[in-house]
Amino acid sequence: MLPLIRLLQLASPVLPVGAYTYSQGLEWAVESGAVRDEAAAARWIGDLLEWNLARFEAPLVAELIRAWDEEEDAKVAALNADFLASRETDELRAETVQMGYSLVRLLADLDAFAALPGRRARLLAVETPSFPAAWSAAAAAWGIPVDMALPAYLWAWLENQVMAAVKAVPLGQSAGQRLLATLGARIPTLAVQAAALPEGEWSNFTPGLALASSRHETQYTRLFRS
Known part of the structure; x- marks a missing residue:
């Protein structure tokens, strides 16, 4: 059961990396009117x-988990660099660098890891460790298999996005739980597909996210850092 407990710790919203301060462009989508209700937030x-x-x-x-497990540190460095290069805006890059830095500091001080x-x-x-590089290092060190790690990673992201929507749209707590239930049901299938997806088929082509993030950087009033 210990790997499960460690995984719950990694996926917890109280993990002190500052995830709750970011909306990843969602705040601008609300400001622009693209997201104004529960249905639009779900889309x-x-x-x-x-x-x-x-x-x-x-x-x-x-x-990354496989690379950490197999002690392929050059592969870890290459994947980390790829992820940093994939961040289309200053604030998206700053987000993953800040969260990665915070998680590295935490892990370096935790006896369970260090x-x-x-x-x-x-x-x-x-x-310059990104958040995925640091998170995967902990998952590998604590013996968490990929088929458990990916659903948890996706769930942690989803939970943060839904809570951002609850604050920014705003939505009620019941609406937030409906979003988590509906969108969370898609995670098992998506996690299986992600684990098997060849590197040559990876893609983060989401221009709407890049535009929302770039607009958010100059948004006049903001609750979130991205």
């Missing part, structure tokens, strides 16, 4: 879940 978040997270970030996390032979040194050797 926006669901499309990003399927076409961005499940087709790029989740497969990358799966490959005491494992070589893990701390290998993680600290990654230049």
